[in-house]
Amino acid sequence: MAMVACMTSACTQxxxxxxxxxxxxxxFSENGATKAVAEELQKQLGxxxxxxxxxxxxxxxxxxxxxxSNKERESGQTPALKDLKSNIADYDVIxxxxxxxxGTYAMPIATLVKEQxxxxxxxxxxxxxxxxxxxxxxDALMKALPQATIKKGYGVRTARVAAAEKELDRFLKxxxxxxxxxxxxxxxxxxxxxxxEDKAIFDAACSDYQFPLGTPETxxxxxxxxxxxxxxIVKGKGMNGEESTSTIYxxxxxxEGAKPEFTEVVR
Numbered sequence: 473m474a475m476v477a478c479m480t481s482a483c484t485q486x487x488x489x490x491x492x493x494x495x496x497x498x499x500f501s502e503n504g505a506t507k508a509v510a511e512e513l514q515k516q517l518g519x520x521x522x523x524x525x526x527x528x529x530x531x532x533x534x535x536x537x538x539x540x541s542n543k544e545r546e547s548g549q550t551p552a553l554k555d556l557k558s559n560i561a562d563y564d565v566i567x568x569x570x571x572x573x574x575g576t577y578a579m580p581i582a583t584l585v586k587e588q589x590x591x592x593x594x595x596x597x598x599x600x601x602x603x604x605x606x607x608x609x610x611d612a613l614m615k616a617l618p619q620a621t622i623k624k625g626y627g628v629r630t631a632r633v634a635a636a637e638k639e640l641d642r643f644l645k646x647x648x649x650x651x652x653x654x655x656x657x658x659x660x661x662x663x664x665x666x667x668x669e670d671k672a673i674f675d676a677a678c679s680d681y682q683f684p685l686g687t688p689e690t691x692x693x694x695x696x697x698x699x700x701x702x703x704x705i706v707k708g709k710g711m712n713g714e715e716s717t718s719t720i721y722x723x724x725x726x727x728e729g730a731k732p733e734f735t736e737v738v739r
Contacts (some may be wrong), residue, residue: 495519499569572605597625660692
């Protein structure tokens with residue numbers, strides 16, 4: 473009997489271990505960029521995955537989406553969602569993905585956090601954006617889901633989705649979601665006045681962006697095995713027309729012929 477009890481206990485413990493930290497990649501994607509990141513996450517984690525769908529789909533047209541989501545925000549009416557096939561209660565860790573709209577998570581996520589119970593869950597945000605929004609959307613999730621644990625997230629510009637595979641590998645290993653080790657990235661140097669050479673790199677990375685990003689005043693630098701990176705402090709004007717300060721990150725791959733790319737704006 474003791475042997476049977478022991479075997480039963482071991483079996484129970486094994487099943488408990490198997491069910492610990494069950495992971496779900498749950499995402500909303502309008503034009504496919506967030507979907508691409510979600511599928512890469514699922515591939516690297518071996519997690520379950522599901523798309524969040526609005527009952528009335530968004531058009532995929534930039535201007536129409538702005539107009540619709542603006543009306544939704546102003547009216548306080550969030551879009552109705554199709555029922556999820558996944559049961560949130562079955563998961564411990566949820567990788568929650570979305571595009572950034574108006575500086576925060578897309579409107580379907582606003583519906584999701586109101587309708588689903590995330591209490592006690594670990595939420596890892598991931599997002600795609602034109603310029604930035606990971607920090608602001610993470611803060612918004614913390615306010616919307618005070619009973620969940622919101623972890624450090626991952627964000628990538630839509631223009632750089634091809635970089636997600638390598639960046640996610642580092643992100644997942646650094647934060648313990650995936651086995652493996654990575655060499656820690658060095659800190660940026662202290663901020664120093666921008667030189668003409670620095671300004672040329674900033675302009676090459678940012679001048680094609682559809683909105684003005686401001687003028688770089690100081691820069692910190694670091695060198696990795698793969699790239700030379702820059703952390704620019706930039707003065708410009710915010711959406712309200714008032715002067716503002718932002719941080720803009722730029723990377724230049726060491727690959728032959730690589731051009732400077734800006735990776736994120738933190739406002």
